[in-house]
Amino acid sequence: MRNIKLVEVRSEIAAGTRGASLGIDALKIASLDKKSDFFTQFEPINVADANNYLWKGNKFPHAKYIDGVYQVLKNVYSSIESLRLEKKFPIVLAGDHSTAAGTIMGIKAANPELRLGVVWIDAHADLHTPYTTPSGNMHGMPLAMVSQLDNKECQVNQPDEETLLYWERIKKIGGDQPKIDPQDIVFISVRDTESPEDFLIKKHEIRNFKTSEVREKGISQVANETLEILKDCDQIYISFDVDSLDSSISVGTGTPVPDGLTVEEAIQLNAELIKDKRVCCWEIVEVNPTLDTENTMAENAFEVLEVTTKSLVENF
Numbered sequence: 001m002r003n004i005k006l007v008e009v010r011s012e013i014a015a016g017t018r019g020a021s022l023g024i025d026a027l028k029i030a031s032l033d034k035k036s037d038f039f040t041q042f043e044p045i046n047v048a049d050a051n052n053y054l055w056k057g058n059k060f061p062h063a064k065y066i067d068g069v070y071q072v073l074k075n076v077y078s079s080i081e082s083l084r085l086e087k088k089f090p091i092v093l094a095g096d097h098s099t100a101a102g103t104i105m106g107i108k109a110a111n112p113e114l115r116l117g118v119v120w121i122d123a124h125a126d127l128h129t130p131y132t133t134p135s136g137n138m139h140g141m142p143l144a145m146v147s148q149l150d151n152k153e154c155q156v157n158q159p160d161e162e163t164l165l166y167w168e169r170i171k172k173i174g175g176d177q178p179k180i181d182p183q184d185i186v187f188i189s190v191r192d193t194e195s196p197e198d199f200l201i202k203k204h205e206i207r208n209f210k211t212s213e214v215r216e217k218g219i220s221q222v223a224n225e226t227l228e229i230l231k232d233c234d235q236i237y238i239s240f241d242v243d244s245l246d247s248s249i250s251v252g253t254g255t256p257v258p259d260g261l262t263v264e265e266a267i268q269l270n271a272e273l274i275k276d277k278r279v280c281c282w283e284i285v286e287v288n289p290t291l292d293t294e295n296t297m298a299e300n301a302f303e304v305l306e307v308t309t310k311s312l313v314e315n316f
């Protein structure tokens with residue numbers, strides 16, 4: 001049996017709208033309303049956030065609150081590294097998606113010799129850098145952080161010296177080397193990208209299973225093909241951003257996008273993928289109940305969390 005550890009990271013500083021720090025508690029409310037005992041099964045640990053930086057105002061237009069983001073990523077990185085050294089399986093409940101970079105850095109640090117693949121289920125590619133970001137929101141940058149990409153070929157911004165100092169520090173958390181090869185990323189349902197990201201996706205030949213392809217082929221085939229692409233990886237991390245779900249289901253997330261997955265598709269997909277023995281960590285992010293009505297997103301996201309965890313427990 002897998003030794004599951006729940007990890008709670010209430011960070012929201014890297015998102016553009018306020019409220020994602022409440023996402024974890026919204027999941028707990030959804031669980032209570034459903035009378036599920038999910039949260040009594042696992043002992044959670046809390047990773048310190050840096051949301052207090054929000055009160056001070058932002059000094060970095062092309063990488064908002066990067067000083068605080070750096071703190072959070074270091075915290076997530078060291079917590080995940082310790083858990084992985086203890087052979088625990090972290091299920092990470094987080095606010096904004098930037099924390100995924102800390103998670104990947106931690107997984108890699110615990111087992112540097114193992115090749116790490118990433119399944120990124122999301123509406124966005126999150127491959128921006130301070131040089132290319134259209135918004136300055138750092139939840140759009142985690143995959144560039146861990147791949148140590150600057151993407152200066154597509155530069156549109158002129159980040160200042162202090163921004164770049166922190167950007168360099170972030171890329172070096174867990175050591176000055178890429179934690180993953182961008183070719184070992186598989187995107188599912190990514191559908192809202194900007195041209196600097198499209199450039200990287202093309203350059204590194206990153207596979208993206210569009211929503212229509214998921215529907216045509218069916219979940220099992222897409223899961224099989226995803227794992228086949230990652231056949232040379234020794235470990236796999238799955239990152240589930242709830243904005244991969246269609247925006248008609250709920251707008252309870254900071255950056256909702258149409259043409260996404262149904263809840264049923266997301267459930268089946270995650271439950272199927274997590275059966276692979278190489279999967280060593282699963283993360284769910286970006287539930288924002290302040291943008292929602294009746295806690296709909298959290299209720300749907302909780303279904304995904306519960307069924308995926310059940311699949312993990314039952315298959316080991």
Ligand SMILES: NC(=[NH2+])NCCC[C@H](N)C(=O)O
Pocket residue numbers: 096097098124126128133134135136137139140192193194241243254255286
């Ligand atoms: N994790 C997310 N929700 N990312 C949204 C990123 C949106 C857009 N690409 C940006 O950089 O601002």
Ligand SMILES: [Mn+2]
Pocket residue numbers: 097122123124126139241
């Ligand atoms: Mn994302």
